[in-house]
Amino acid sequence: MMSKPFEIPGKWEIEYKYAAGPYISKFLEGLKEKKIFGIKCNSCKRVYVPPRMFCERCYVELNDWVEVKETGTLETFIVVYRKFYGLPDPPYALGLIKLDGASESFLHYLGEVDLSRPEKIPEILKQGQKVIAIWNEERKGSILDIKYFKPL
Amino acid sequence: MDKVAIIGVGLTKTGRRNDVSHQELAFEAIKTALKNCELDIDDIDAVVYGTMDNFDGISSPERFDSIALGCGRGRGKPMMKITTGGTTGMSLALTAYYHVASGLYDTVLAIGVQKVSENVEAQQVLNTAVDPILDKTFGLGAIHAAAFQASRYRSTYKSNIEDYMCNVAIINRKNALRNPFAHLKLNITDDDYYSSPYLVWPLRLLDSCPSSDGAVAVIFASSKVAKRLSENPAWIKGLGYISDSYWWGTKPIEFWDNLAILAKRVFKMAKISNPFKEINVAELYNAFTIQEIMEYEAIGLAKKGQGWKLLDEGITCFHGSLPVCPSGGVLSTNPIAASGLIRVAEAALQVMGKAEGRQIDGVKNAIAHAWGGALQFHGFMVLSNE
Numbered sequence: 001m002m003s004k005p006f007e008i009p010g011k012w013e014i015e016y017k018y019a020a021g022p023y024i025s026k027f028l029e030g031l032k033e034k035k036i037f038g039i040k041c042n043s044c045k046r047v048y049v050p051p052r053m054f055c056e057r058c059y060v061e062l063n064d065w066v067e068v069k070e071t072g073t074l075e076t077f078i079v080v081y082r083k084f085y086g087l088p089d090p091p092y093a094l095g096l097i098k099l100d101g102a103s104e105s106f107l108h109y110l111g112e113v114d115l116s117r118p119e120k121i122p123e124i125l126k127q128g129q130k131v132i133a134i135w136n137e138e139r140k141g142s143i144l145d146i147k148y149f150k151p152l
Numbered sequence: 153m154d155k156v157a158i159i160g161v162g163l164t165k166t167g168r169r170n171d172v173s174h175q176e177l178a179f180e181a182i183k184t185a186l187k188n189c190e191l192d193i194d195d196i197d198a199v200v201y202g203t204m205d206n207f208d209g210i211s212s213p214e215r216f217d218s219i220a221l222g223c224g225r226g227r228g229k230p231m232m233k234i235t236t237g238g239t240t241g242m243s244l245a246l247t248a249y250y251h252v253a254s255g256l257y258d259t260v261l262a263i264g265v266q267k268v269s270e271n272v273e274a275q276q277v278l279n280t281a282v283d284p285i286l287d288k289t290f291g292l293g294a295i296h297a298a299a300f301q302a303s304r305y306r307s308t309y310k311s312n313i314e315d316y317m318c319n320v321a322i323i324n325r326k327n328a329l330r331n332p333f334a335h336l337k338l339n340i341t342d343d344d345y346y347s348s349p350y351l352v353w354p355l356r357l358l359d360s361c362p363s364s365d366g367a368v369a370v371i372f373a374s375s376k377v378a379k380r381l382s383e384n385p386a387w388i389k390g391l392g393y394i395s396d397s398y399w400w401g402t403k404p405i406e407f408w409d410n411l412a413i414l415a416k417r418v419f420k421m422a423k424i425s426n427p428f429k430e431i432n433v434a435e436l437y438n439a440f441t442i443q444e445i446m447e448y449e450a451i452g453l454a455k456k457g458q459g460w461k462l463l464d465e466g467i468t469c470f471h472g473s474l475p476v477c478p479s480g481g482v483l484s485t486n487p488i489a490a491s492g493l494i495r496v497a498e499a500a501l502q503v504m505g506k507a508e509g510r511q512i513d514g515v516k517n518a519i520a521h522a523w524g525g526a527l528q529f530h531g532f533m534v535l536s537n538e
Contacts (some may be wrong), residue, residue: 005170005171010209011209012206012209016284018284018285020285021285024285024286034379047309050286056397056399056402075153075304075401075405076300076303076304076307076405077303078299078300078303078352078353078354079295079350079352080291080352080387081297081349081350081351081352082350082351082352083274084273084275084291084293085214085272085273085276086272086273086276086279087273087275087276087279087291087293088291090292092291094290094292094296096221096300096400098400098401104399104401104402105400106286106399106400106401107287107290107292107400108288108290109290110382112228118350118353121353122306122307122311122356124371125306126307127303127308128307143286143289144289
């Protein structure tokens with residue numbers, strides 16, 4: 001047998017273009033104007049942000065567009081300290097944020113938070129605290145038109 | 153439906169397995185499983201095969217693994233490939249069960265194979281499995297989802313949950329010392345845990361599973377064949393699978409309510425009324441420490457928000473009244489598509505009394521579990537020596 005096994009290098013580098021669909025497209029279009037659109041299910045009365053074509057609970061199509069506030073509640077949070085190859089540079093904080101007027105939370109960055117000492121995180125970030133969207137000056141119809149959410 | 157039993161199990165050494173190719177690793181597991189129940193590959197009626205293609209950087213490796221599965225030229229064997237994320241291994245077990253219980257086949261081989269160590273960064277691969285329109289931007293992988301669970305659990309139920317996650321980290325890695333097929337075998341202390349770096353707060357390196365290469369083969373048989381070939385097969389008494397929404401904000405993050413529903417269904421099928429008393433050993437899918445604690449609660453071993461109490465009482469350690477993951481669990485070994493089927497294999501070995509150095513005394517009933525997807529899929533099984 002060979003003393004050292006051969007390893008053949010490989011790499012996947014494939015480009016895609018994912019269709020966002022009409023609902024997310026309208027949501028992203030709204031972000032350009034600093035508007036956050038959700039959609040209401042008239043059956044269960046939930047407001048989904050980001051909006052979707054159908055309610056997963058009632059299994060009905062949704063058409064009742066609403067605008068929600070740029071303020072909300074931090075449902076939970078994490079802080080990335082490790083550099084994972086190919087992913088954003090640490091440290092950064094992520095939150096699940098329920099906007100005022102929405103029924104459920106969604107994922108975004110938390111900003112203007114001191115992340116230098118991990119052991120202090122529970123004193124700095126709190127479940128249930130209020131947050132507000134901080135907008136990018138230049139907005140092009142991306143989830144990152146909201147730069148991050150800032151704890152209040 | 154016919155009764156179904158597991159009659160043979162083949163585990164491989166895990167860790168960095170760059171000594172063998174994908175198909176050679178599969179062959180190693182299958183060869184061992186066949187030997188352990190004295191069957192020949194031609195005695196196998198059908199094969200179910202699972203892997204998660206992108207961890208290994210090969211699309212559809214079943215194309216060339218097929219020859220290792222006994223599906224090469226001249227055999228004409230039925231073969232089905234299954235990929236359901238972390239639950240892949242459990243999906244294999246369920247599918248093998250359905251194949252046999254339906255009466256279509258007498259002997260079915262389930263084989264999971266994975267080489268996670270061959271990618272540079274598993275979280276980068278996992279980032280390809282989140283919503284590509286919005287979530288992918290934020291670098292979300294599996295550890296991030298588990299960190300949300302730990303953070304939310306911490307704030308909702310128990311501010312010092314970290315001390316219990318430490319317990320889970322230590323118990324599992326120590327258990328792995330008894331398991332020749334485990335990847336990480338660490339005799340760690342509290343100090344090691346608390347000095348372990350945060351990867352994604354509140355999860356530390358020692359809260360997390362490794363990137364493992366490994367394979368497992370499990371042979372399922374009809375009652376007729378099982379009784380003929382095996383003195384003490386592991387009978388499958390109950391099993392099931394459950395799904396939920398992808399969306400993080402749609403489901404509770406601090407409690408696995410869909411696993412709770414599934415466990416109730418499966419225990420009912422298995423006629424287990426008091427799992428805490430009737431189950432003798434559990435192989436749970438603990439890719440991250442917090443998840444083992446949440447699984448205690450979801451499967452009804454502890455009340456909601458109180459899973460950590462089992463650790464206070466030492467119930468789930470190797471010598472406890474209900475040992476969890478005497479194998480070292482997913483925390484010690486995680487060849488992803490194989491991991492769910494390893495839980496089934498380990499539970500079967502416990503029931504058959506063949507778990508060697510990690511055998512728990514007097515096992516009658518065992519459970520196996522796997523979770524997958526965006527914290528949204530679970531598979532669950534009850535095995536018994538009767």
